[in-house]
Amino acid sequence: MIQLEHVTKTYPKASRPSLDDVSVSIEKGEFVFFIGPSGSGKSTIIKLLLHEITPNKGRVYVNNKDVTSMRSWKIPTFRRTIGCVFQDFRLLPNRTAYENVAFALEVIGKTKAVARRVVPEVLELVGLGGKEHRYPHELSGGEQQRVAVARAFVNRPLILLADEPTGNLDPDTSIEIMRLLDRINRTGTTVVMVTHDSNIVNQMRRRVIEIESGRIVRDQARGVYG
Amino acid sequence: MRLKYVLSEVMVGLWRNVTMTIAMIITMAVSLTMLGASGLMYLQVDAMKDAYYKDIEVSIFLDASVTDQQRAELQTELESDPLVRKVKHETKEEAYERFKELFADSPDLVNAVQADKLPESFRINLVDPEQYQQIFDKYKDREGIDDIIDQRRLLEQIFNILGAIQNMALVSASVMAIAALLLVANTIQVAAYSKRREVAVMKLVGASNWFIQAPFVLEAVVAGLLGAIIGFGALVLGKIFLLDGSLRDLTDLLTPIRWGTVLLMLPFMATVGGLVSAITAWVTLRFYLRV
Incomplete structure (x- = not known):
């Protein structure tokens, strides 16, 4: 469903890459947390999946389509297959x-x-x-x-991307939102969520991918925040 | 439904920043008026050239001492010259008749000139009036010829003046066009900024690029078309009050500008105004929205 192959992304003027040779594969219907400190590169993944940015190296596949080589006029239609939620x-x-x-x-x-x-x-x-x-x-x-x-x-959509969706919410409200995302996941929608809310990650017990300085340091099914 | 959405967005967009919209329309109108005026001038000069050059003559005036043989030779040669369409010999008497006719208003002048004092001449029409110089070079040193005069020379001065006015109109049209372009670009940027949230959501949910851009581009096109219509109105007023009004005497000398020609400027100005606005808006959006 989603696949990153040796993806490296360095922003212009940045001293080190936001993502450094990252490979990850997410199956249809999975619920995945990307966790890590601020600036670790986890939000870069969301932007790559949306084709807001393109990687310097490597390939990104979403819905079995190569996003990296997608023509710009195809992007709108492509985005209709992805739902997106943000902190703000x-x-x-x-x-x-x-x-x-x-x-x-x-x-x-x-x-x-x-x-x-x-x-x-x-x-x-x-x-x-x-x-x-x-x-x-x-x-x-x-x-x-x-x-x-x-x-x-x-x-x-086939995929729901959530970039720190609980970042502006109190803990009780956050849990309600997570229940909602869980319900959506149960309809077969793949959910990819970027967060640094340890409570939520620990309660949900889903796949956790931890990123630090642009590299994957942990990929654990039914993981906790660590 | 989508068309209705786009159109209502256009109207909202034009109203939201109405002072800027007016400024944009005015500069557009002035620029297009200049453009239309120089377009008219261009067509006019062309029409005048067609009208006058057809009847234009080169006059070869003969010496008073010309011999019959020289005259006969010249005539045969002119008649067989491929550059020449028509030759007419004007005798001294004919020249005098014409002179009397021309200056019928001033009998003193007519009386002062004796019939045999006017030179006889060949009046020739050229196949191509532009080839005057060749005729001139060919015959200027010929015995028995006093002077060769091209009526075209006289007209050319008038055309030069018209041409200069046309160029001035074109230059001011271009300068105004630059101002208009910058205003369009600025208006579109402001519009895109005030709708940045909507645009962000549209991009996020996968609205097509044309759908995102269309309201902005159409906003510019509507302003361009309004500018063209106002500019056309200015041309119409110019014809009524200047050409047919205070400059009446001047326009009588030249061939009159017909309403059909003026009307022709409307689609011309509308096309230029609309296209230029659309392209400017579209290019601005390419930079500003990065859709």
């Missing part, structure tokens, strides 16, 4: 929960009728039933992140 939610402040999710559908060409059918369903799924018409500033942090998850999941 990235919701549109002038749109309601419903409109935020519907926006993601409409800009990829889905009709309003499709949105009317699908959006309430997915908002219900993430536990926001009844709050569809609230604006982001009227929602708690946890609720905002649920909207973001709904937006990421509404297209039923």
Whole structure:
């Protein structure tokens, strides 16, 4: 499903590579944590998988497609197969929960009728039933992140990428978000989550890949934060 | 649905930064007016050349002491010259008749000139009026010829003036165009910045590049087209109040500019305005959005 082969990424002007000869393989339906200190290179992996950046060396395969050599006009279609959640939610402040999710559908060409059918369903799924018409500033942090998850999941992507999704949330809310991601994972969606929240990693007991200074130092099924 | 979305985004975009939009439209309009004016001038000079050069004559004035033989030889030679389309001999009497006609308003002048004082001449039409110099070189040293005068020389001075005006209009059109381009680029940057959150989400969920860019590009195109329409209005007013108004006397001398020609400038200006705006916007987005 996801495969990195000897990937090296050095940002321009950086003294050492963010990722140094990293190889990793993730199967369909897996739930994987990437952990490591700030600046270890774990967020670089998310950017590589989204094709926001390209590696200096090595190959990146997502959904069995070689992302590294993908033509730029194919990237939008490719991204529709990936959902993405961030620490800062990235919701549109002038749109309601419903409109935020519907926006993601409409800009990829889905009709309003499709949105009317699908959006309430997915908002219900993430536990926001009844709050569809609230604006982001009227929602708690946890609720905002649920909207973001709904937006990421509404297209039923094959992969859900989460970049420190609980970074701005208190521990109880974080656990609720994790339950949600777990539910999504159980539908068969591959979930890749970057975090340094040890509590969560220890509770979930899923595959843990630890990165330090751009190298994989541990890859453990049902691992803990360490 | 998507079309409706794009169009409403365009309107919102133009309103959001309305002072900038107006500045963009005005510079665009001024630049396109200049461009349209020089386009008109170009067509006009062409039409005038066609109209005048057709009837233009080279006059070969003969010496008072020319012999019959010289005259006859010259005439045969001119008639067989491949450069010459038509030869007409004008005798002293004919020249006098024409002179009287021309200066009918000033009888004193007519009375002062005697019929035999006017030179006889050959009036020739050239196959290609541009080849005057060859005729001149060929016949200038011939016995019995006093002077060779090309009417084209006189017209050429008028055309040179028109050409200079046209060039000035083109230069100011280009300078204004640069200002217009920078304004378009700036407006698009501001628009892209104010919609950066939407753009980020669109990129994230995989909206196609054209869908992300279309509202911005169309915003510029709409401004370009509005500029073209205003510029065209300026040309129309210019024709009504300047060419057909205060400059009436001048335009009567030249061939008049027809409304059809003026109308022709609208699609020309609209195409240039729209295309230039679209390309500028698109290039700006390439740098600014990196989609």
